[in-house]
Amino acid sequence: MSETTSTTGTAAAPVADNTRPLASEPKGRTGAARILAGRDAITIYALVAFLIYAAIAIPRFASPVTTGFLLLDVIPVLLIAMPMTLIIITGEIDLSVASIAGLASALMGVLWAGGMDIWLVLAVSLLAGIAAGMFNGFLIAVLGLPSLAVTIGTLALFRGLALVTIGDNAVANFPKPLTAFFTSKLGGTGIPTVMIGVVAVIVFFGVLLHFTPFGRGLFAIGYSKEAASFVGIKVARSKFWLYVASGAVSALAGIYWTLRYTSARSDNASGLELAVIAAVLLGGVSIFGGKGSIPGVIAGVLLIGTLNYALRLARVSDVVLITVTGLLLIVSVVAPSVGSAIKQWRHTRRVRRNFTAGSS
């Protein structure tokens, strides 16, 4: 470009400026089109398409048994994905979620083995999760430390505390009625009873993100922290409470994990953080923050869950599953940039054509 090299000379010739929008070009999708062709809608379509395909092509897929096992398997990821969505929308991340779940699980085991009342055990485990979340929130929101680095640290710390709490023991003798409740189904539908609680959590976070000023504020923070604080959004306070929520929900997931598998161990749910983040990103949440929706994330979680379940039913070996998860994640982020590159190229071409038509 000539203007980058010459500082004194005036712009000799008008240069095709591809940043200026054209009158003839639609400025962006509005209304229903925006919802129906959005990034998260695509994940939902993919989920629906896959469900239909699986129901037709894979024997034994369309049955209440499927619903039951599928949902039981995805519940921990589904739960943690909710606060994770909100955190990633603000442009931060929480890698310590699985360790908090492990810590809650370890505490449950030790307290129950120590003879505490089971309801008190559950309450203490939940409180431990909240405390862990507050610790994260303090370091990130109050001290302003980078969340990626902090939660790598607390990932090790909380998992370490879980090890300190329970060592390499496992506690398995939880009350029968309780563990039975956690695998029970709602009548003949195959839907696990605990889904009622999970749906409550989902609705809570969905309403919080999409229908409250607090939720709108999170998108604003994700776009620009400075702008958000200028318009009066309490950035630090919002982030702090998000991490507290993340800690609480992670502890719930840990409690669920413990009672579902009837085993409290220090390594419960380890490595789950990456699965959660993969599902959230697949659901259309931008890692840069500012974009994403709860319905998209639910579809992302269920898509990975169903895909794994269906492939397993179709006797595709476990080893392929993990590859599919990775490929899905890569395609889901690369495809939009390929799409926008094509759009940009077409835009530039149109500007050039308009420009030559106008000057001749």
Place this chain on the structure above:
Amino acid sequence: MSSTLDHKKPTTAAPAGSARGAAASVLRLRELPVIIALVLLVLVTYLINPLFLTPQGIKDLLLNATIVMILATGQTLLIITRNIDLSVGSMLGLVAFGTGSIFAAMPDIPIAAVFVIGMFFGALLGAINGLLVTAAKVPALVITLGTLYVFRGLNNAWAGGKQYFAGDRPDAFGALSVDTVLGFPIITLLAIVVVAAVAVYMAGTRPGRDLYAIGSDPDAATAFGIKVSKRVFLAFLANGALAGLAGVLYASRFNSVGATTGTGMELTVVAAAVVGGVAIFGGSGSVTGAALGALLLTTITSSLTALRVDKFWQQAIVGVLILTAIIIDRVASLRTARKLRISEARNV
């Protein structure tokens, strides 16, 4: 474009050279906290348990650190440019298993050739990461999270339930991590050479400095004429080659390689870099610091064992160490920022 650059104030070059200036620059070293922590840790452990520093003890310490040191070196190249590679554990696993397969298929292959093949293989995997990140302009965190799964899946598919054991490999190959020169295991010497070479490259060459510029401000780096995509791609390539080297060494050091080799290593590696003073948002830190961070993280495990601390405490202590490193780094950068503001205010 250039007119905006002209507005920039001349950089304030601090007059250094005196002995006091040298002492001050040592105190300002980013690696200083990790060096102090390492020395204190080794000293205290030695005073309580003198068996900690027997030749065998030192050898074990270095051997444990070697592989993480190499991985942390590669990771630092990327973190400095504001990127990250979470797939290193999976790359290491693939190359380590590949090394096992090569020796199983061709027992007489020269060891040097295996190193070359391993590094090429790693570089290829790194190039996939680099290409996806630079061509699609998607954050490295997401892409490498994806390739973490993909590479691990490939490793699973390739290995299945198969494992290769040390007995399947030539004795000379295993000897690399047993024999010592001047008390240093051979593979550790190799790692030190790698760290030193990369450190010199980063500190003293144009492409190395470019990486810092990219991490400090990618837009400014582009405006300055640095080929950002090319440099970042090459950093991914180099990281892959180093992960490949680490994979070959892993096969030499450890008894078995299989489908799960290297699982979960990525966070240890990033932690080592962070502990070594590499800022997670790019632009500052050094390879030497990251290597020392790796040494500190692995040493802490051994010294806790030597101090007879309950082994269950180890991971919690590692966590505290990482958090401390981040806080120290934060305090240091706040002080630097204040100093810069003051000196800039004087310069107007």
